[in-house]
Amino acid sequence: MTPFRYDFTATPADIDELGHVNNAVWVRWIQDLAVAHWHAVAPAAQRDMLIWVVTRHVIDYRGNVTTGEHVTGETWVPEAPRGARFDRHFRFLGDDGKVRVEGVTTWALLDRATGRLLRVRPEIAAPFLHAPG
Numbered sequence: 001m002t003p004f005r006y007d008f009t010a011t012p013a014d015i016d017e018l019g020h021v022n023n024a025v026w027v028r029w030i031q032d033l034a035v036a037h038w039h040a041v042a043p044a045a046q047r048d049m050l051i052w053v054v055t056r057h058v059i060d061y062r063g064n065v066t067t068g069e070h071v072t073g074e075t076w077v078p079e080a081p082r083g084a085r086f087d088r089h090f091r092f093l094g095d096d097g098k099v100r101v102e103g104v105t106t107w108a109l110l111d112r113a114t115g116r117l118l119r120v121r122p123e124i125a126a127p128f129l130h131a132p133g
Contacts, residue, residue: 003074004037008092010065020064026101027057030090033073034105041127049112050124055085056106063100070095077128081120084108086128 008029016022031054038052065071071092078089091102109118 003076004040006033006036006073007070008073009070010067012067015067020066026059029073030057030105033075033090034088034107037075046124050118051110051112052107053110054105055108057103059101059103061101063094063098065094065100071100080129081125083119084117086120086125
């Protein structure tokens with residue numbers, strides 16, 4: 001199974017005073033990538049009842065992206081969840097195939113109605129578990 005992919009294009013609003021995509025924008029793109037993956041694989045009933053929250057980000061910046069440049073975000077979950085949490089790996093590749101940003105985020109599963117942590121059941125985790133291609 002290959003990683004889930006989602007494309008991004010840097011707009012002028014994404015650029016900081018150094019002339020490249022701001023770190024806060026990368027964090028937003030990391031979240032947008034994960035949410036797009038959730039919406040692509042989770043049944044509507046799960047999306048209505050459950051919500052994910054980030055508990056930790058580890059981000060390595062490998063290169064810059066400027067206005068108009070495209071990157072492809074890739075994400076995958078290589079290991080089964082531990083209780084309510086799991087690590088989601090990600091990377092953003094430029095059109096040249098080089099990694100611009102990569103890292104790991106830890107996500108926790110919550111009951112949307114109560115806000116309580118929930119154990120990630122196997123049927124919820126199954127569509128996410130695979131190694132990068």
